[in-house]
Structures are given as C-alpha cells and as structure tokens.
Amino acid sequence: MDIQRIVIFIGLAITGYLLAFNWQQDYGNGSTRLADEATSPQQIEDFQDRLAAVPVAPVTEDDIPTLVNDNQKSAAVLKEDRQGFQDQLITVKTDVLKVSINLLGGDIAEASLLKYPTLIDEPENPLTLLDPRNLYSAQSGLLGPDGTDKPGGRPTYITDRREYSLASSDGELVVPLRLQDTDNGLNIVKEFVFREGDYLVDVRYRIRNADRDSAKVAFYGQIRRNGQEPIGQESNSMGMQPFVGVATRTEDDLYQKYTPDDLEEESFKVSLTGGYIAFLQHYFLSAWVPDQDSASNFYARKLKDRDIYVLGFTSDLVEIASGETEVLGGSFYMGPKNMERLDEIAEGLGLTVDYGFLWWLAQPLFTGLTFFHSLVNNWGYAIILLTILVKTLLYPLSAASFKSMAKMRKLQPEMARLKERFGDDKQKFSQAMMEMYKKEGANPLGGCLPILLQMPVFLALYWTLMESVELRHAPFILWINDLSVMDPYFVLPILMGISMYLTQMMQPEPPDPIQAKVFKFLPIMMTFFFLWFPAGLVLYWLINNILSVLQQLYVTRSLEKTG
Secondary structure (H helix, E strand, C coil): CHHHHHHHHHHHHHHHHHHHHHHHHHHCCCCECCCCCCCCCCHHHHHHHHHCCCCCCCCCCCCCCCCCCCCCCCHHHHHHHHHCCHHHEEEEECCCEEEEEECECCEEEEEEEEEEECCCCCCCCEEEEECHHHCCEEEEEEECCCCCCECCECCEEECCCCEEECCCCCCEEEEEEEECCCCCCEEEEEEEEEECCCCEEEEEEEEEECCCCEEEEEEEEEEEEECECCCCCCCCCCCCCCCCEEEECCCCCCCEEECHHHHHHCCEEEEEECCCEEEEECCEEEEEECCCCCEEEEEEEECCCCCEEEEEEEECCEEEECCCEEEEEEEEEEEECCHHHHHHHCCCHHHHCCCHHHHHHHHHHHHHHHHHHHHHCCHHHHHHHHHHHHHHHCHHHHHHHHHHHHHHHHCHHHHHHHHHHHCCCHHHHHHHHHHHHHHHCCCCCHHHHHHHHHHHHHHHHHHHHHHCHHHCCCCCCCCCCCCCCCCCCCHHHHHHHHHHHHHHHCCCCCCCHHHHHHHHHHHHHHHHHHCCCCHHHHHHHHHHHHHHHHHHHHHHHHHHHHC
16 A cells, blocks of 8 residues: 555656656746836847848858848937838738838848737737847848848848738739849849748749859848847746747757757757758747758857847858849748648648657647547637546556555555554564455555556646647636636636545545655645646646546446445
8 A cells, every 4th residue: 555655656746847847948948038028228229230131251051141240330320220210111911920021131020920919818919929129030131252141231122012911812922022233233033922821931032144154142041039038928927938949950850959048058050951940939930941952051059249149041052144043042930830830841840849758649639639629619628528538548447446446445444453463563564464465356556557647648738738829828618718828716726636635535545644644735735736737737637537536436336336
C-alpha cells in the first residue's frame, strides 16, 4: 500500500515538474515586459530605425546584411521625416489582413490580423502583429553590385494608388511598386501578391536589363524587431510569459528555437536549400520563406549595443544579361500558427506550433478536438467529448486498476491488525503484508496505472491548449468566455479540487498516518496549482476525475454483486 501511494505521488510530482520545466523553457525565456505601450519619448530616434534596411554588396554566400545606421541627421530633420511618415505609406486590405507598405524601401511597416481581435471584448480592434511600437517590420530589397539597397540609403518607389483592396471576386491582388530612379539601366517593379483568405504574401522583383551588358543582384528578406514583449499579449501575473523569439531550420533540425538572449551571445548563420526563418510569439508568427528549391543564406543576430534583432535570408547572386528579365523574391507569412497551412508553405514551419516532446500525442488529440468541435461547434464541449473518448479507450486498464483498489480496500481491516501486531517492526510488517497480497491476489501497484497513463495525456493537452490558436478567445458557457486563459472566478479549479478529493476518498487509506495526511493535503495543493491553468485544461481534468469516480463506483458495485 505504501508503494502504491509513493508511486502515485511521484507521478504527480513528475507531472508538476515537467509542466514547470516546459513553462520555463518555452515560455519563460527571452521576453521582457514593455512598460509603456504609448509612443516612446525616443520615437524620433527610433523612427530612423524603422526606415533602415539591409545593404551589403557585393553579395557572397558568407555575406549577411547589416542595417543602415545613419546617425548624422539632426533631430530637426528626423522630426520632419517623422511628420511625413504617413505620406510614404500605402494601405492594402484583404478579408484577413490590413497592411501598410512604406514607399521608402517598399517594406511592410505594419500589419493587422482582421480575424483576430486584440481583446475578446473589443472585436472591432484587430491584433497588430507587425507593430511600429515594437519597431517590427518586414524588409526586403535587392543587394549586390547592381542592387537598389545601398549603405547610403533605400530606394523610393511610386505607385498609382494610396489604397488597395482585395474584392472577394478577384481571388488575388497584385500591388505594384515602380522604382522612381532608373538611372542604372534596370527597369524594376516590386510586387506584393495578396490572396483571399491567406496570410502568405509573395514579394517579388521583376527586373529587366534594358541596356547594360549584365547586372548582378540578389534578393533579401528580413524581419526586424526589438526584444520587448508583444504589445497587447495576454498573460497573467502568476504564469510565465509565452515564448518570444526566433525559429528556423538548420542542417540537422527542421525546427530550432533561439531566444533573444541566445542571439545576444552568438549570431546564427546557415546556408541550405529551402528552409524558413520566423519570429514567434503566442499564437502568431511572421516568417520569411525563400524558394524551396533554391539555396539561401539564413541569419539572425542582435545589433551591437542596441535592443534590435534582425533575422532573414539572402539569395545567391543572379546575373541578368542585356535584354533579359529576371524575377527574384520570396514569400512572407504574417498570421496565426495554423499547422496545416504552415506545413504547406515549408517543411518544418508547422513545427512552430510547438507541442513539446509529446507532439506525437498532442497532434492526434488536437485532431480529435477539431473533429468534436465540428460536431458541437463549442471547444468546451469538444474537450468534454475528447475526455470521454480517452477515458473509454483506457477503461479496460482502469477497470483492472479499480478492481485492485477495491481488493486493497477490503484488506484495510487486516492491514490494521497487522500494523497493531508488529508495531514498529517495519520489516516483519512488510513481509506479512506482501504474503497477504499474494494470498488474496491483490496488487498494490494496480491503482497507479490509470493515473500514470493519464499523465502524458494531461501534458499533451496542456501544450495543445497553450499552442492552438483555434482555442484563443474560444467561449464555453456562462462566465467562461475564453478557454485558453485562467477561470476568472476560479470555479473550475475549485470543482476540480473537490472531484480530486472524492477520487482520493474512494481509495484505501495508507496505514502510515503521516502519509495519509500528506495525501489528504494533495487535492488542496493541486487546486492551488490549477488556479492559473487555462480553463480548458482544468475542464479536462475535472471531467476526467468525475468519470473516474463513476467508473470506480461501477466497478466496485459490480464486484460486490459478484462477490
């Protein structure tokens, strides 16, 4: 009996440790709280950063772009630049995106996700993913001997309209930017291609060599951002902050993460065919994806003495002969962590929906959740149905465990007599107890199996609820309007604690009084631990406990009738 209790306690302790460890590893590193969401007093200085780009020429496989850092302008000039900033922007709107493009450099300066509000009670206020307040932008251009992006500055583009909109009947919208300065003999048009219902945007350059012997250029795309926490990101004071950092593919791994602290210590650089590089935050990401059949040079680093991080890729140099036209570019994703869509874009990109080391269990759990959601159209009910399915699949093992616990409960009076008989002689008491187990056919470890089996399911579902953007702002019933965050009134955790206490009361009490007190305190400890867990996860554990009580009552009464 002591062994059974110890194994259960160890199982719960391991689960708690793994949760805390994973929380710390994946959500506790590399992010700092943004103290003031308003415009910073240093915005004039930072504004030049937002307009900066990446030019290094000529480009080789070992080159990575470096930002233009022109600090020679006076504050008065920078203030004039800032006042004219809005005049340099054009706006593109689709059914899922609202994007601002800066004509200086042709960069995506801001992007909002129209289907995802920042706050659940403000549906009209879409989440801004690429946010100027975080100096967050997607830059792209042409490098090399004949590139448009030089250490002295960025090219300026012109366009026919200030606003573009994708009509539902079009399916695709092409936004062309023409290069204002064509003195180098190249006719260059930069195009952004938007599609209905899609967060992936193609960025391409159409380059025609009109009257030169040859021209050499290379495409680059990069994400630029400071190291502060995303503005408006939801969290609670007791929980760790979600992971904010870089994810990319390496030669050995399809998915590798780097925190801002990692990049401060050492830059990342790799050359490979295909690949991707992304900046992650809770539920959302931005990512540059090159042509998957071509070689590219990926990089990520922190700028020296500045809280600015850059990550991106450059293509190899392409030579364009006189009279020829070449198309260079890549794709930029800015949207939710939708595993199915991300897997279509690049191999390994879907792994940014990070389910941890139990991904092999979390993925089918999420598939089950989405199936049940398609039936009931409520994620809370889907969690309940999934819990019933899991408990049904594990019932044969649970029944054997409950039978073992029922036998152990019957032996409680005999165990008490043995304890009284042998007193403090633990060796003789253990020997007598094992002989009694053998004679009665009882297994002291039999009751541990259901709890140990549900630990991986619990952990996998925890990661599923934490990472699945589908559950963000997903309502259940009554006061629970978001299953991905804590229950605001702690009703579910308290009910979970009561159900755990009932479950424990149905198990035989350990003969050791100290151990009995520890296990009586365990439901209180777990209730406190669950107060800050996502409501969806607490709902799963509550329903799981209720089903365990019902199953145990059924098995016990069946044994009483047959015995």
